[in-house]
Amino acid sequence: MSRRRDELKALLGGAPPAEAEAPEPQATASEPRPRSHSSSGAVKAMGLALGNLRAEAEDARVLREQVARGERVVEIDPNLVEPAFVADRLSQPDRSDEAFDALCRSIEEGGQEVPVLLRPHPEPERARAGWYQTAYGHRRVAAARALGLKVRAVVRPLSDVELVVAQGKENSERRDLSFIERALFAEALLQRGFERATVQSALSLHKAEMTRLLQVAEAVPAAIARAIGPAPKAGRTRWMLLSDQLKTASARDKAEREIATERFAKATSDERFVLMLERLTRKARPANAAPEALAESGGRVVAAFRADAKRPVIEFKGEGAFAAFVASEIPALYAAFKAQEDED
Structure with a gap:
């Protein structure tokens, strides 16, 4: 009993068990040793409790080792999981992200099949408070959070x-x-200071691919890229074409006006890319072009438009009554033009 008592103290943080137990004094014939059924039951109960504590301590130790080696999938509160320090995605669950919605439905119906990879939070205080940081699986963490479920993870x-x-x-x-x-x-x-070789390894890139990626990243302002989103169907060729169109301040200003339109806000990411590319590649009328004849439905020319770069001119043919009518309509025409420009 004394040995078991010492072992129990050791598990609970007390003194270590003694190396040897002193023999109990033997009862003499004149003084028989009393035996009690109640004390025997207490010894058995303590033995069972001690065995349970040993098993729990061993399970905890094995779990810690498995988690440290990344060999065990555990369930973690997604509200204690932060994203990685460098974002790898442009899609946002709070914007119409059909793929994210599909992921949520899949997890809700069939559970999370693929665990995420986490690390203990790199800040010691947050790590001690039970926080983690995502290596990969950000969307699965966000989906679990949205569904109110724990996320299955390897730590x-x-x-x-x-x-x-x-x-x-x-x-x-x-x-x-x-x-x-x-x-x-x-x-x-x-x-963030990572070596180029590390980045190439992280993305499994060849040198030429890395160069093209960085050319586009440098030419496309981050705000415009975030507004468009991932545009998965666009591909390298069209993103390089768009980056060529964004080299001037006037083009970037035109892009900002496109982002502010209602049609852009309602479109999917791939549709936003198309709208942006069309807006930036829309051809302007060449300066000093030949006059353009303006004819009525019967074919008679009533005016000619000359797109002079500095001062565009409309020349009316014949009597001045039509010219006077057009002049009176200019305020309404200009208001309609501004309304269309704001919409575009």
Whole structure:
């Protein structure tokens, strides 16, 4: 009983068990040793409790080791999970993201099949409070949070470099990131001081591919890219074409006006890309072009329009009554023009 009592103290943080137990004094014939059924039951109960504590302590130790090695999938409150320090996605669950909605339905109906990869939070105080940081699986974490479920995760100690390599490789292997997302992710990693070789490894890129990604990331302002979104159908060729169109301040101003339109706000990400490209590649009327004849339905020319770069001119043919009528309609025409410009 004494040995079991010492072992129990050791498990609960008391003194370690003694190396040897002193023999109990033997009862003499004149003084028989009393035996009690109640004390025997207490000893048995203590033995069972001690065994349970040993088993729980061993389970906890094994769990800690498995989590440290990333060998065990655990369930974690997604409200205690922060995103990685570099975002790899442009899609936002709070904007019409059909893929995210489909992911939520899938998890709600069939559960989360693929665990996410987390690391204990790199800030010691937050780590002690039970916080984690995502290496990959941001959308699955967001879906679990939206559904009020715990997220299934593998937790593994990771350095910053190990985190971004794992983050990039998982997305590359699943072909999950669009061209512009990969471009902005690569640029963000370089800006945080990661070596170019590390970034190429993280995204599984060749040198030429890396160069094209960075060219587009540099030419397309981040605000415009975020407004368009991932545009998964756009691809490298059309993003490079769009980046060529955004080299001037006037083009970027035109892009900002397109973003402010109602049609842009209502469109999907791929539709927003098309609207932006069409807006920027719309051809202006060439300066000093030949006069354009303006004819009535019967074919008679009533005026000619000359698109002079500095001072466009309309020349009326014949009597001045029609010219006077057009002049009186100019305020209404200008108001209609401004309304259309604001809509475009």
